[in-house]
Amino acid sequence: MLNIALGKGRLAEITLKKLNDIDIKFTEYSSKSRKLIFNDENHRMKLVFVKASDVGIYVERGACDLGVVGKDTIMENEPDVYEMMDLKFGRCKFAVAAPIDFNKESYEKIRVATKYPNVAKKHFEKKGVPIEIIKINGSVELAPLMGLADVIVDIVETGTTLKENGLVVIEEISQVSARLIVNKVSLKTKRDEILTIIKALNSEGGAL
Amino acid sequence: MVNKRKFTPEGVEDINAIQYEKKEWIQLKIKEVFKRFGYKQILTPTFEYYDLFSEIDSAIDTEDMYKLIDASGKILVLRPDVTIPIARMAATKYKSINENLKFMYFTSVFRSSDFRAGGKREFVQAGVEYLGNSNPEADAEVIVTAINSLTHMGFENIHIDIGQTDYFKGIMNEIEIAPEIKNSIRQLIENKNFADLGILLDSLDIESTYKDLLMEVPYLYGDFEEIAQRANQRAMNDTMKKSAKNLLEIHKIIDAYGYKKYVFADLGLINHLDYYSGMIFKGYVGNFGTPILSGGRYDDLFKKFGKEVPAIGFGMNVDAMLEAAHQYEFIKEVEEEKDYLLLYDDLHCQVALRKSMELRASGYVVETERVNSREVVDDDFHDGAGYKKIMAVFGNEITEVKKK
CATH class of the missing domain: 3.40.190.10 (Periplasmic binding protein-like II)
Structure with missing residues (x-):
C-alpha cells in the first residue's frame, strides 16, 4: 500500500x-x-x-x-x-517582473516582493545583486504598483495578470x-x- | 515579550523517566553488540575549538554549528560531529597507530538543523570508528556490526544501501567542468532527479558516453551483485573498475557472515564526497521514513592531523531508533511497579530500615514509609498501587499487608 x-x-x-x-x-x-x-x-x-x-x-x-x-x-x-x-x-515559469518604467540601473538595493523568498534570494545571490525581500502572501502584482517593492518574483503562466497590472517580465529564472x-x-x-x-x-x- | 520560563527551546526536550529507561535500553542493546565486536568506549569533550571543524570538509555545514566564545575570545563549538574529534584524539594521543584501534561512543550531538521540520538540535548518536585497517574485511565487519545491532534490538525489516564514492569520482576525473557544475550534477544524482539531470547534461559540452553513464548512475541501485556487475561493465577507467571490484569483495565477505539478505547496492549514494573515500552506506528499517544510520570509509581524514591512517565507521541516531522501535512495538515495556513498600512505626524503625537494606542488597527496589500506628494500615491506608508487595514492620515479625 x-x-x-x-x-x-x-x-x-x-x-x-x-x-x-x-x-x-x-x-x-x-x-x-x-x-x-x-x-x-x-x-x-x-x-x-x-x-x-x-x-x-x-x-x-x-x-x-x-x-x-x-x-x-x-x-x-x-x-x-x-x-x-x-x-x-x-507548466509555467519563475520570473522577475517589474513595472514597464522600471530602470534596472537606478536602484542600489532592489526591493523584491514575493511568495517565494528562498527562490528570490538564491536567484539574486547567484547574480551578485543585493536585494531586500518582502514576503507577500498573495496578489504579489500589487506590491510594485503601491510602491511597496521595485520588482516581484513569481510564477508566470500566460502573463495576463502581469499585463493587466502594467508589469512586464524582465528576467526568466527557470521553468516550472x-x-x-x-x-x-x-x-x-x-x-x-x-x-x-x-x-x-x-x-x-x-x-x- | 512572552516569558519563556516554562518552555524549552525548539529542537530540544525533557526526557521523562519512562522515555529515559527506553532510551537507555536501546543504548544498552547497541553497546552489547559493539562490545562483542571488540570496541572500547571513549568520550571527547562537549565543546571544542571551531578550527577543528571549520578546516575539514565534513558532513556538517559550519552554519549549523553552535558557537560559543570563551573568556579569551576563542571560538568554540558544541560537538557537531563525533568522528572528527575521535580522529583528533587518536592522531594526537596515540603515539603510533600500528595496531587496529576500535572505538565506540554514545554521546549528544548538537546541530542547528531545521527544527521546524521536527528536526532535533540535540540528539544522541551511537557509533563506532575502526582505525588502521584498510581491508574490505574491515568494511564488511563494520556493516555487519551495524546490522547486528539492529537485529539484536529486534528490528527485522532492515535495508542497508552500500555505495562507493570512487565510482562517481572516477567519472568526474575524466571530464573538465567547473566544480560548481560537478556539485550540481552530484546533487541531482543524489536526488535521483532524472529530468533536471538530463537538461543540465545536455547543456554541457562533454562526450555523450559520459552523459549516458551519468544518466545511468541514479539507476544503479537494487540487487547487489547485479548492480555491482553492471557498474563494473560500464566502468571507464581504473578508479571506477577498482571501486566496483571493491563492492563485490565487500559483498562476498558480508555473504560469508550470512548477512547478504540485508544489503543492497546504490551507486547514487554520493553525499559528502570530500569526506568519504571509498565505501559508504546508509541503513533503514521497515517503513520508518528517514535513514537510521550512516557511515563509510574516510581514509583521508587523518591526513589533516599529519597521519596516514585508514579508517571506517558509522553513526546511528538513537532518538530516531527509539521512534522506530515504538512504531514496531517491540521495545521493552518499562517496569513501573516497585518491588516493596515497607511500612513501620517509630518503635520498629531500626528493624524496618535494616530489612530494607537487606532487600536492596538482593537487588529489589524498596521504598520505606513511617506511619503512626498499625491501625492506619488495617484501615484503607494503601491501595498498593505502584508496588508488588507491601510489608508491615510493627513487631518482630514482618507481615504482608493485603492490597485492596
Missing part, C-alpha cells in the same frame, strides 16, 4: 486522471468533496490531500511515500526527497512543472510498487 500526497487543485485533478488511466481509481473522490483521505478500489494506494506547500514535508518525513508537487514549491522548500519524474503538466517526488526510504523498501507507478506514469508520457 502506497500513500500519495497531493495538493488540492489542478495538479491533483490531472494526477488523478493519470492514475485512473493506470487503473488506480478513487471512486469516492469528487472535486467538491471535503474528505481529505481516500482509498482506491483495490487498496493499492491511499490518497491524502494536504496544502500544496506541505506535500514536500509529508514525503520527506515518510508520512507519504509519493507526492505530486510543482517545481516552484520544491525550489522554495527544498525538501530532502527523490525528485524522480517531470510529469510535464502544470509538476514533479513526482518519492521518499528516500520508500524507494528502497517499496521499490517494486513505486517503480510500477513510475513506469506507468512514464509510458503515459507527454504533456496534457
Whole structure:
C-alpha cells in the first residue's frame, strides 16, 4: 500500500486522471468533496490531500511515500526527497517582473516582493545583486504598483495578470512543472510498487 | 515579550523517566553488540575549538554549528560531529597507530538543523570508528556490526544501501567542468532527479558516453551483485573498475557472515564526497521514513592531523531508533511497579530500615514509609498501587499487608 500526497487543485485533478488511466481509481473522490483521505478500489494506494506547500514535508518525513508537487514549491522548500519524474503538466515559469518604467540601473538595493523568498534570494545571490525581500502572501502584482517593492518574483503562466497590472517580465529564472517526488526510504523498501507507478506514469508520457 | 520560563527551546526536550529507561535500553542493546565486536568506549569533550571543524570538509555545514566564545575570545563549538574529534584524539594521543584501534561512543550531538521540520538540535548518536585497517574485511565487519545491532534490538525489516564514492569520482576525473557544475550534477544524482539531470547534461559540452553513464548512475541501485556487475561493465577507467571490484569483495565477505539478505547496492549514494573515500552506506528499517544510520570509509581524514591512517565507521541516531522501535512495538515495556513498600512505626524503625537494606542488597527496589500506628494500615491506608508487595514492620515479625 502506497500513500500519495497531493495538493488540492489542478495538479491533483490531472494526477488523478493519470492514475485512473493506470487503473488506480478513487471512486469516492469528487472535486467538491471535503474528505481529505481516500482509498482506491483495490487498496493499492491511499490518497491524502494536504496544502500544496506541505506535500514536500509529508514525503520527506515518510508520512507519504509519493507526492505530486510543482517545481516552484520544491525550489522554495527544498525538501530532502527523490525528485524522480517531470510529469510535464502544470507548466509555467519563475520570473522577475517589474513595472514597464522600471530602470534596472537606478536602484542600489532592489526591493523584491514575493511568495517565494528562498527562490528570490538564491536567484539574486547567484547574480551578485543585493536585494531586500518582502514576503507577500498573495496578489504579489500589487506590491510594485503601491510602491511597496521595485520588482516581484513569481510564477508566470500566460502573463495576463502581469499585463493587466502594467508589469512586464524582465528576467526568466527557470521553468516550472509538476514533479513526482518519492521518499528516500520508500524507494528502497517499496521499490517494486513505486517503480510500477513510475513506469506507468512514464509510458503515459507527454504533456496534457 | 512572552516569558519563556516554562518552555524549552525548539529542537530540544525533557526526557521523562519512562522515555529515559527506553532510551537507555536501546543504548544498552547497541553497546552489547559493539562490545562483542571488540570496541572500547571513549568520550571527547562537549565543546571544542571551531578550527577543528571549520578546516575539514565534513558532513556538517559550519552554519549549523553552535558557537560559543570563551573568556579569551576563542571560538568554540558544541560537538557537531563525533568522528572528527575521535580522529583528533587518536592522531594526537596515540603515539603510533600500528595496531587496529576500535572505538565506540554514545554521546549528544548538537546541530542547528531545521527544527521546524521536527528536526532535533540535540540528539544522541551511537557509533563506532575502526582505525588502521584498510581491508574490505574491515568494511564488511563494520556493516555487519551495524546490522547486528539492529537485529539484536529486534528490528527485522532492515535495508542497508552500500555505495562507493570512487565510482562517481572516477567519472568526474575524466571530464573538465567547473566544480560548481560537478556539485550540481552530484546533487541531482543524489536526488535521483532524472529530468533536471538530463537538461543540465545536455547543456554541457562533454562526450555523450559520459552523459549516458551519468544518466545511468541514479539507476544503479537494487540487487547487489547485479548492480555491482553492471557498474563494473560500464566502468571507464581504473578508479571506477577498482571501486566496483571493491563492492563485490565487500559483498562476498558480508555473504560469508550470512548477512547478504540485508544489503543492497546504490551507486547514487554520493553525499559528502570530500569526506568519504571509498565505501559508504546508509541503513533503514521497515517503513520508518528517514535513514537510521550512516557511515563509510574516510581514509583521508587523518591526513589533516599529519597521519596516514585508514579508517571506517558509522553513526546511528538513537532518538530516531527509539521512534522506530515504538512504531514496531517491540521495545521493552518499562517496569513501573516497585518491588516493596515497607511500612513501620517509630518503635520498629531500626528493624524496618535494616530489612530494607537487606532487600536492596538482593537487588529489589524498596521504598520505606513511617506511619503512626498499625491501625492506619488495617484501615484503607494503601491501595498498593505502584508496588508488588507491601510489608508491615510493627513487631518482630514482618507481615504482608493485603492490597485492596
